[in-house]
Amino acid sequence: MRILIVEDAPMLGDGLRRGLQLLDYAVDWFSTGTEADHALGVVHYDAVVLDLGLPGEDGMSLLARWRARGSRIPVIVLTARDAIDSRIGGLDAGADDYLVKPIALDELAARLRAVTRRAAGLSSPVWKHGALEFHPAARQAYWQGKPLELTSREAMLLELLLAHPNRLLTRDFLRDKLYDWQGGVESNALEVHIHHLRRKIHPKIVRTFRGAGYTLGAAEDCT
Template identity: 45%
Template sequence: MRILLVEDDAEIGDRLREGLGALGFVIELVRDGETALDFGRQEGFDAIILDLGLPQLPGIEVLRRWRADGCGTPVLILTARSSWTEKVEGLNAGADDYVGKPFHVDEIAARLRALMRRAAGYQAAVLRHGTIVLDPASGLVTVAGAPVELTAREFRLLTFLLHRVGRIVTHAELLDHLYGLEEEPSSNTIEVFIGRLRRKIGRDSIRTLRGLGYRFDAC
């Protein structure tokens, strides 16, 4: 899933980008409040990790402006500030969760998955659609009870589609969620991955809508 990471500390930012990337997230890292404000106004992020102590524009002000603009992307605040008043201020400004520094990357990943599940309307820890069951934490996928082996990008694609059942997703959206800004996939990459995924989970699961994109139909 595609995450906007806003962190001015180079060591922490790089650690999170590498750690979350290894767990299957696509991370876009920005290091100041003004840049974060512009990035967050763009569509296409599944969640945002936001540090409060940012240069140029404080994180709390970035968050307030996002919410005032109608940005509903789940936001996880990550900060060294630990007083309960600052936590209340962040949550009242529109944050969805709060983690203090120091932290464990696995905890951040778990909290992000929980935020995205809730945003997509899932209550359980696993994603289910018909006979398809996907566990974001373990990486296990089954179809009609039988395990299915997926590559990292196939798993990422299936997760993205399960969070958007019944919605049309465009070719550009899929590219954004499978690749970072620094990667340059070939023009037919999405078609290849869709074809592979269909062979593994069922050819009728994903519909192609000519000129529009793809849709994972509701059961």
């Protein structure tokens, strides 16, 4: 899951970025609306964590513009404003959720999971695909009832495939979701992760469309 943080306070912004990275999220952090706007134009983010009190154009105006452009990306608003009208204003501008500072990292991560599940139409706490079960909150997968030992990147990739079961996912799309701009990545890293998923789960759990991308294998083929 790749997250965009828009927060002008250096200590908080860097702390959220580092904390979410430790929880195996790919995270980009920017301090201005201009930078965030540019990032949203080039990267397929899963969610945005948006501070309202930004310098220049504030977060409320930024969010309203994104929604006016038709963007449906889940947005969690961060605000130091505890007044009810501020919360209502953020939700009316198109926010999916809000948190009042100071915030707990575990709560932010839980809310990110919730808004991204809703956006994907996957409200169930357990996702099933044939003999495969995936628990997104814990990023734990089970194959034929037995727990799988997956690396964090393998679990993230499996989550992406399960979240888009009928969609062809390009190599660039998957790389965008798995890696932020700070993290170096080898050219064949994605193929290595896919190879490991096939070895640990089933050879047909991931289908390759040469020159186009990858998709989740049919449940009936993975028995």
